[in-house]
Amino acid sequence: MEENLKRINKFLSEVGYCSRREADKLIDAGRVTINGEVPEMGTKIGPNDIVHVDGELIKNTKEEFVYLAFNKPIGIVCTTDTRVEKDNIIDFIKYPKRIFPIGRLDKPSEGLILLTDDGDIVNKILRASNNHDKEYLVTVDKPISQTFLKHMSEGVPILDTITKKCEVEKLGTYEFRIILTQGLNRQIRRMCEYLNYNVEALKRVRIMNIKLDMPVGEYRELTETEFKELSDLLEDSTQEIMTPTKPSRKDKK
Structure with missing residues (x-):
């Protein structure tokens, strides 16, 4: 039927x-x-x-889903195609089950990326219309001006669109924090380039309620608390998907 x-x-x-x-x-x-x-x-x-x-x-059998938080090093590529990319995220992590990244961080960037074997939750997190925060620390090649901060926060034209308004905070002469709700290709780098700045370092430190808290190159499972908060944040998402099952392991200390 x-x-x-x-x-x-x-x-x-x-x-x-x-x-x-x-x-x-x-x-x-x-x-x-x-x-x-x-x-x-x-x-x-x-x-x-x-x-x-x-x-x-491909068998239609399912164990409990896996949800990982990983601190991606610079130089690792966020792809599941292990035949094409030598330095891919799957071979680097060597997780015993088939998993795939939720979204991307480009090769020169580092920081937090989530991986899972729950394909449905991917679509919900990736939808820009759901306004899911992603926070980054960025270092640029010249002193940050108030004009730069204003344009970055109000939106700049890249990839045939105007970026959404976002939160931008100056942290130092060359460093700023930015919180995006979009996932355009190389978005921060393109925004900076439009304003005649070059990104020298880019690190993602948060995705929604999940924070970067592990050393570079290491991963951990989401805790029960994190997963519950994540599920609550996703409840009102515009795309209807299956509710994921809980992680099987207890909270890590």
Whole structure:
């Protein structure tokens, strides 16, 4: 019946193989098969259909989801395609289950990124319309002026749009804090470049209620408290998704 069918990208997301966006790329590249046939984008599957990715059987069985906070070092690439990028985040972490990053931090940047095998929560966090805060510390190549702070906070034209108003605070001669609710490609770097500044260091220190509190290159599981707060913040999101299960481990001290 129609109600038992779901799009192939949603299926791959729900079973924790990858995000819907990544699934679309796999489908477009012809790396996904349904019952031995390469599907078109948007194809729906039922409970009895057999799905493979790169020849690997994808089973619709699910353990409890994993939610990790990771302090990404400079030089690590936020991709799950281990065949393309040598310094990718998946090979660096070497987590025993298949996980994928929620969003991105570009290669020259460092700091907090979340990883999970819960594909549905990815879509909710990434939607800019949900106004989910992401906080960064940024160092630039010349003294920060009041004009710079004003333009950064009120919005600048990049990528054929005007960036959303945001909170910007000067911390020192060359350093500022910025809180974004958007996720445009290389957004902070492009904003600074528009105002004739170059970013020399960029670190993300917070995503919503999750704060960066581990050494560079290390990760930890979200605590029960963090996960509960995150779930509460996501409740009013505009995209309807499945409620994720709780992490299995207790709060870390």
